[in-house]
Amino acid sequence: MSDLRAELKKSIIEQLNLEELEVKDISNEEPLFGDGLGLDSIDALELIVLLEKDYGIKLTEPQQGKEIFVSIDKMANYIEANRTK
Amino acid sequence: MNRDYRITNFVKIKNHKIYKGREQIFSEERSEDLNSFLKNAYSSFNMSYPKFYKMDSLCKLGTIATEVLLKGRKIHPETALVFSNSASSLETDKIHQNSMGKGVSPSVFVYTLPNIISGEISIKYGLQSENAFFISKTFDSGLIHNYTEILLDLNKAGEVVCGWIELKNDRYDVFLCLISNEGEISFSKENLEELYLFKDE
Numbered sequence: 001m002s003d004l005r006a007e008l009k010k011s012i013i014e015q016l017n018l019e020e021l022e023v024k025d026i027s028n029e030e031p032l033f034g035d036g037l038g039l040d041s042i043d044a045l046e047l048i049v050l051l052e053k054d055y056g057i058k059l060t061e062p063q064q065g066k067e068i069f070v071s072i073d074k075m076a077n078y079i080e081a082n083r084t085k
Numbered sequence: 086m087n088r089d090y091r092i093t094n095f096v097k098i099k100n101h102k103i104y105k106g107r108e109q110i111f112s113e114e115r116s117e118d119l120n121s122f123l124k125n126a127y128s129s130f131n132m133s134y135p136k137f138y139k140m141d142s143l144c145k146l147g148t149i150a151t152e153v154l155l156k157g158r159k160i161h162p163e164t165a166l167v168f169s170n171s172a173s174s175l176e177t178d179k180i181h182q183n184s185m186g187k188g189v190s191p192s193v194f195v196y197t198l199p200n201i202i203s204g205e206i207s208i209k210y211g212l213q214s215e216n217a218f219f220i221s222k223t224f225d226s227g228l229i230h231n232y233t234e235i236l237l238d239l240n241k242a243g244e245v246v247c248g249w250i251e252l253k254n255d256r257y258d259v260f261l262c263l264i265s266n267e268g269e270i271s272f273s274k275e276n277l278e279e280l281y282l283f284k285d286e
Contacts, residue, residue, distance in 0.1 A: 016192070019138040038135070045191035053188055 004076045015050055016043050028073045036071075044069060056084030090237055091268035095248075095280050096153045098146060098259035105153050107283065119255050123149060130156075134209065141177045141196035143252045144205050150261045151206050151246060158263075165242035166203045166216040167233050168261075172253035173220055174199045202250060215241050224249045224260065226277040233264055234272070249281065 009023045030036040051057040097104040103111040123145045177196040200218040248261035
């Protein structure tokens with residue numbers, strides 16, 4: 001597993017208080033919302049904050065979130081291509 | 086109309102102890118802080134509700150109290166919720182205020198109103214019912230009794246969960262009752278007051 005993907009999983013567990021999960025419980029392809037991790041709209045806002053704080057990525061269009069927060073893989077690919085820190 | 090309503094059961098959470106009725110069902114005096122106490126209570130009651138971990142402490146108190154109060158009971162979607170406290174959501178308000186300038190958290194911000202407790206409990210039990218959250222200096226048994234009785238008299242609810250959920254400076258005091266047609270204790274202002282003041286020590 002790439003470091004970024006592991007780092008993302010750790011951050012998501014911490015930021016979203018997913019205390020019953022460990023890094024190994026989250027797969028790279030698993031949907032983050034809906035049937036996968038079951039995240040909700042407030043979690044989506046937390047992910048937007050996380051992108052800005054940790055990777056210097058500011059999302060301006062709400063639609064972008066839907067495309068990026070599909071899975072850990074999708075998030076990691078987007079971060080690798082757009083990170084400023 | 087004033088039918089014969091009953092205090093079917095009650096729950097108290099205070100000083101690291103949880104009572105269902107007059108029976109102590111959980112004690113965790115070793116817990117150093119409220120969050121540890123709440124997490125240990127959650128585990129002890131075999132609760133399976135991951136959203137619990139995302140809640141602020143006030144909501145966790147309300148969620149554990151209703152879990153104890155309603156466990157094993159068929160919950161009607163029209164069960165009303167009538168809560169009160171004096172500190173509102175002050176603990177989370179302070180956390181939110183302190184984060185300003187450093188980057189606020191959406192998941193903290195959503196808990197900066199006390200009536201989110203009613204929302205969390207409604208989601209957990211699928212309630213589509215009347216709810217109210219009053220702010221009063223101390224537990225006002227008359228206010229809770231009157232409002233609950235009106236809801237029942239007007240058939241706005243068949244049952245009501247009502248009481249006090251307070252959290253201030255890490256000190257907590259929870260007293261919730263289930264009001265219905267079942268039980269031995271008559272639903273009165275005086276009985277509410279007496280049960281609120283009940284101490285096992």
